[in-house]
Amino acid sequence: MKRANRGNLPALIFLFALLMLWQLGAMEVNAAYILPTPLQILQKLWELRVILFTVHLPATMTVTAIGLLISVVLGLGLAVVMDGSPLVQKCLYPVVVASQTIPTTAIAPLFVLWFGYGIWSKVLVTVLMTFFPITITVYDGLRSAKTEMSELLETYGATRRDIFCKIKVPCALPYFFSAIKMAVPLSIIGAAIGEWLGAQSGLGYFSRRMMTQLDGAGVFAPIVLLSAVAMLAVALVELLERRVVRWRGES
Amino acid sequence: MSILEFSHVSYQYPSEDFDIIDDLSFSVERGSFHCIIGVSGCGKSTIFRMTNGLLRPKSGTIQVDGAPIEGQKRYCGYMPQKDLLFPWRTVGENVALPLEIMGGYSRAQIREQVEAALADVGLAGCAGKRPEELSGGMRQRAAFARTMLTGSELLLLDEPFSALDFLTRISMQEWLLEQWQKHKKTILFITHDVEEAIFLSGSVLAVTHTPIHTLTEIPVPAGYPRTRECLARSEMVALREDLIGVLRKQVQP
Numbered sequence: 001m002k003r004a005n006r007g008n009l010p011a012l013i014f015l016f017a018l019l020m021l022w023q024l025g026a027m028e029v030n031a032a033y034i035l036p037t038p039l040q041i042l043q044k045l046w047e048l049r050v051i052l053f054t055v056h057l058p059a060t061m062t063v064t065a066i067g068l069l070i071s072v073v074l075g076l077g078l079a080v081v082m083d084g085s086p087l088v089q090k091c092l093y094p095v096v097v098a099s100q101t102i103p104t105t106a107i108a109p110l111f112v113l114w115f116g117y118g119i120w121s122k123v124l125v126t127v128l129m130t131f132f133p134i135t136i137t138v139y140d141g142l143r144s145a146k147t148e149m150s151e152l153l154e155t156y157g158a159t160r161r162d163i164f165c166k167i168k169v170p171c172a173l174p175y176f177f178s179a180i181k182m183a184v185p186l187s188i189i190g191a192a193i194g195e196w197l198g199a200q201s202g203l204g205y206f207s208r209r210m211m212t213q214l215d216g217a218g219v220f221a222p223i224v225l226l227s228a229v230a231m232l233a234v235a236l237v238e239l240l241e242r243r244v245v246r247w248r249g250e251s
Numbered sequence: 252m253s254i255l256e257f258s259h260v261s262y263q264y265p266s267e268d269f270d271i272i273d274d275l276s277f278s279v280e281r282g283s284f285h286c287i288i289g290v291s292g293c294g295k296s297t298i299f300r301m302t303n304g305l306l307r308p309k310s311g312t313i314q315v316d317g318a319p320i321e322g323q324k325r326y327c328g329y330m331p332q333k334d335l336l337f338p339w340r341t342v343g344e345n346v347a348l349p350l351e352i353m354g355g356y357s358r359a360q361i362r363e364q365v366e367a368a369l370a371d372v373g374l375a376g377c378a379g380k381r382p383e384e385l386s387g388g389m390r391q392r393a394a395f396a397r398t399m400l401t402g403s404e405l406l407l408l409d410e411p412f413s414a415l416d417f418l419t420r421i422s423m424q425e426w427l428l429e430q431w432q433k434h435k436k437t438i439l440f441i442t443h444d445v446e447e448a449i450f451l452s453g454s455v456l457a458v459t460h461t462p463i464h465t466l467t468e469i470p471v472p473a474g475y476p477r478t479r480e481c482l483a484r485s486e487m488v489a490l491r492e493d494l495i496g497v498l499r500k501q502v503q504p
Binding site: 148149151152156157158162170246247 | 304305324325328329331333335337339353383401
């Protein structure tokens, strides 16, 4: 534990140095409406704490959670069927990749027209950005199962189902956690972008409103909050991962 | 009665234009210990992979216990070169795999059999350990315990000790002979180590040509139980040199 803390110390010093640089630079520029100092942002965060934490954070987290849930189900489903059948894999893989070439921000206003200002247009943006890394990573994880292991079980008389449960799932598990660690920040970004483009609440929406008022610190404050939440969520996933996956690193 | 019988078996890999196993017939007596010896890539393992059903012969029939292997299940225990202990399972859970796949055992029954199998290979109390905590020799013994729990009379061991260091390997060979004498199984053992083949086998089955038409049976002039001292006897040394000579002819340096 001590050693881990010592490992973090340089990172903290570096971060602090960067923030100092920003602080000094911003003070030099002296135009808080476009380049606020870190201290001004923190101050803003404190001033706006009630509305940010009771209205906008819950709104964004709802979109994130629903979007992430749908992405996980969709991503796992696609990965499993692509692993199960080469034909399905050939058909789906290009479509999945093509879906990532859609410039989401550009067509998201259309989603608003299709689904309205409610939650679902935002969820769609989130899912579009999030399901891809889950699908591809988990698919790779399922593929990473060694044929030798499957063959050994086959000589014991194993069915496809046995092989899936006893080899493929454990092999894919570390990949699944990597996927989730990528997906969490992406889903938060997705939700924020969705809100930026059209919403009545949420941190993305709030940030945009502050922009129209030329309140630089107000633009940054919700973003800082989003980053903090994302880091917290990833840390939680890592904690869970360490409890579930004890064999990472050994082939 | 022979436990394993190949009659006129041929096999061709899709990527090759010849039969690597070409009209091969041989049989193995119940309770015997044979090593199949041959140079790398000669097709020894192909014989095993057809016996355990992972490959289907192009022609010919393979019979175990007098019945064709198609339609039979769990008639042989296969142990590959790598121990293939699953890193996400404890040693005990790994050893339990054949029982889990067979199904029909309660948790308590599985635990009991696993404990007994581990104790039998000298790994009592290791059930809860992770595979990476075991040494190479211990891992192979755990893999052997897993193979034993398939409950099969016929064991196919494919170079199980080749990745071990020399001293571990020779003590594993002695250990394996003890296990064989205790459990009265039939063991077919692939190796390319001449000394290992001579020390273990009742008679050596040598691959003298590729593609494989026949397995040349060479009796080993020593009885069981045997110790490593027998390897120093003059007839054993002569046999070893003979075999090395036969194998070297097939290798182009």
